[in-house]
Amino acid sequence: MQLGSSVNPHVSTDCVIFGFSDETLRLLLIKRTIPNKLTELDDTHFALPGDLVRDDEDLDSAANRVLSELTGLKGIYLEQYHSFGDPLRVTKMKDRAWLESVRQNPEARVITVAYMALIDAKKAQLQPGSFSKEAVWIPIHEVPELAFDHNEIFEKALKALKEKVQIQPVGFELLPEKFTMSQLQSLYETILERDLDKRNFRRKMLNSGVLIRLSEKQIGVSNKPARFYMFNRELFLPRDQRIVNLKMDGSFTLFN
Amino acid sequence: MQLGSSVNPHVSTDCVIFGFSDETLRLLLIKRTIPNKLTELDDTHFALPGDLVRDDEDLDSAANRVLSELTGLKGIYLEQYHSFGDPLRVTKMKDRAWLESVRQNPEARVITVAYMALIDAKKAQLQPGSFSKEAVWIPIHEVPELAFDHNEIFEKALKALKEKVQIQPVGFELLPEKFTMSQLQSLYETILERDLDKRNFRRKMLNSGVLIRLSEKQIGVSNKPARFYMFNRELFLPRDQRIVNLKMDGSFTLFN
DNA sequence: CTGAACAAGTGTTTTTTTGACACTAAAGGA
DNA sequence: TCCTTTAGTGTCAAAAAAACACTTGTTCAG
Numbered sequence: 001m002q003l004g005s006s007v008n009p010h011v012s013t014d015c016v017i018f019g020f021s022d023e024t025l026r027l028l029l030i031k032r033t034i035p036n037k038l039t040e041l042d043d044t045h046f047a048l049p050g051d052l053v054r055d056d057e058d059l060d061s062a063a064n065r066v067l068s069e070l071t072g073l074k075g076i077y078l079e080q081y082h083s084f085g086d087p088l089r090v091t092k093m094k095d096r097a098w099l100e101s102v103r104q105n106p107e108a109r110v111i112t113v114a115y116m117a118l119i120d121a122k123k124a125q126l127q128p129g130s131f132s133k134e135a136v137w138i139p140i141h142e143v144p145e146l147a148f149d150h151n152e153i154f155e156k157a158l159k160a161l162k163e164k165v166q167i168q169p170v171g172f173e174l175l176p177e178k179f180t181m182s183q184l185q186s187l188y189e190t191i192l193e194r195d196l197d198k199r200n201f202r203r204k205m206l207n208s209g210v211l212i213r214l215s216e217k218q219i220g221v222s223n224k225p226a227r228f229y230m231f232n233r234e235l236f237l238p239r240d241q242r243i244v245n246l247k248m249d250g251s252f253t254l255f256n
Numbered sequence: 257m258q259l260g261s262s263v264n265p266h267v268s269t270d271c272v273i274f275g276f277s278d279e280t281l282r283l284l285l286i287k288r289t290i291p292n293k294l295t296e297l298d299d300t301h302f303a304l305p306g307d308l309v310r311d312d313e314d315l316d317s318a319a320n321r322v323l324s325e326l327t328g329l330k331g332i333y334l335e336q337y338h339s340f341g342d343p344l345r346v347t348k349m350k351d352r353a354w355l356e357s358v359r360q361n362p363e364a365r366v367i368t369v370a371y372m373a374l375i376d377a378k379k380a381q382l383q384p385g386s387f388s389k390e391a392v393w394i395p396i397h398e399v400p401e402l403a404f405d406h407n408e409i410f411e412k413a414l415k416a417l418k419e420k421v422q423i424q425p426v427g428f429e430l431l432p433e434k435f436t437m438s439q440l441q442s443l444y445e446t447i448l449e450r451d452l453d454k455r456n457f458r459r460k461m462l463n464s465g466v467l468i469r470l471s472e473k474q475i476g477v478s479n480k481p482a483r484f485y486m487f488n489r490e491l492f493l494p495r496d497q498r499i500v501n502l503k504m505d506g507s508f509t510l511f512n
Numbered sequence: 513c514t515g516a517a518c519a520a521g522t523g524t525t526t527t528t529t530t531g532a533c534a535c536t537a538a539a540g541g542a
Numbered sequence: 543t544c545c546t547t548t549a550g551t552g553t554c555a556a557a558a559a560a561a562c563a564c565t566t567g568t569t570c571a572g
Binding site for chain 4: 453455456460474476477478479480481
């Protein structure tokens with residue numbers, strides 16, 4: 001069968017799941033092992049977690065299913081940010097090999113609806129899922145070549161995340177429930193890839209009203225213990241509750 | 257066949273096309289006429305322009321095809337903003353009737369990738385397309401009940417437009433090539449649904465560098481003739497060239 | 513030809529927000 | 543007790559935003 005022939009497309013979701021640990025923004029990938037007929041050695045490659053959308057399933061539900069099968073986390077906020085449907089997106093040879101081992105009709109076109117999620121990497125209990133031998137957290141600057149057009153899908157998510165963080169108090173999902181100002185600042189610095197002024201950061205965050213100051217502090221650290229904060233979830237969804245500024249000249253003025 | 261059965265979904269694109277004329281933001285809709293077996297009178301209803309994505313066709317291309325078949329305009333910027341895939345989205349009776357008259361498999365689930373476009377309503381030469389008897393511009397506050405979940409799709413586009421306009425000099429596509437400051441301000445006021453201060457608006461727009469001041473002025477108006485401006489397209493795509501500010505307290509500070 | 517009607521166009525001041533900048537405080541460990 | 547380490551704090555100058563009212567140039571009516 002030729003490309004361009006008359007088969008309804010498959011529809012899948014792919015999830016770009018960001019986590020934050022050890023001061024590093026990480027991407028959750030699955031590792032696939034494919035029998036290589038030539039070398040008799042198995043090939044390994046990485047891919048975004050994803051799956052076909054089931055017949056009676058909402059797109060959002062499909063994404064949530066993929067995420068929860070993989071991490072054990074439920075009810076996480078997933079944001080749909082783009083769909084990819086280039087008819088030639090499924091063309092690399094090793095992808096073919098894998099598809100042939102999994103799908104009835106490996107030649108069929110696949111349109112994928114991409115979702116982005118932010119989670120606290122430590123909360124995720126990674127489980128080998130239906131398609132994944134293994135799931136791993138990879139620092140975003142060390143993401144290898146991925147299956148299909150997954151690199152493109154990931155890059156677009158990263159770009160969207162950087163823009164989103166300017167506008168919404170988004171990063172909180174990436175931290176444990178109670179966190180210190182320094183952790184929060186470090187998260188923002190990581191996402192934005194630049195340093196922020198400590199005092200200005202604190203002022204802005206506190207004035208924004210999105211933080212709840214707890215009386216609890218760190219214990220057992222060999223320096224002045226930091227106060228913990230929580231995110232004020234009541235302020236979250238209203239979506240008009242913006243915390244940051246984009247400047248006229250194009251520079252971001254969120255912090256600094 | 258039941259819903260939830262095992263048929264690959266159809267994939268379509270729907271286009272939310274905004275235009276601006278007579279100080280009003282308008283939506284381009286197509287009017288469908290469906291034979292009603294009971295009354296022998298034809299039923300009429302409105303829908304967003306859209307079509308199935310062809311087998312060898314990119315999603316963006318499909319949207320562009322829909323738009324250009326309908327308006328004769330080519331190369332218009334279309335922004336994909338969301339995909340809709342509720343398995344029950346195609347359930348209203350009159351939609352069924354229409355689908356039965358057009359599709360081979362009217363029960364099949366349809367996932368639609370929605371696009372948004374902004375055009376100068378006066379440039380569009382509306383053409384009855386493959387599926388549309390007639391295309392009409394309807395003020396956004398007078399949009400009637402639409403087919404399928406098209407009302408939801410439209411509302412989401414409108415919301416996205418309001419956010420977009422805060423961040424990007426987007427509105428220019430909606431105006432003729434040469435326009436006055438007042439027209440531009442009126443456009444922004446329409447989209448944002450609030451009044452803006454004339455002096456602050458002009459200052460901000462001029463400082464942003466996106467406008468080219470022409471020597472040409474209005475003629476034949478019975479008041480002081482307004483100067484024309486053009487949009488500086490070279491500044492457009494860089495995407496970092498932002499013109500507006502979102503404020504900390506949630507209010508938009510773009511203008512006023 | 514005069515002036516009334518109408519929208520265009522123009523600056524200043526006050527308030528708010530940002531950005532730059534350096535020292536003290538509190539804990540553990542040596 | 544003192545050294546190391548990270549937390550935590552305030553001020554001032556610069557930039558941006560918001561509020562605000564009068565003059566200008568054109569047509570049309572009388």
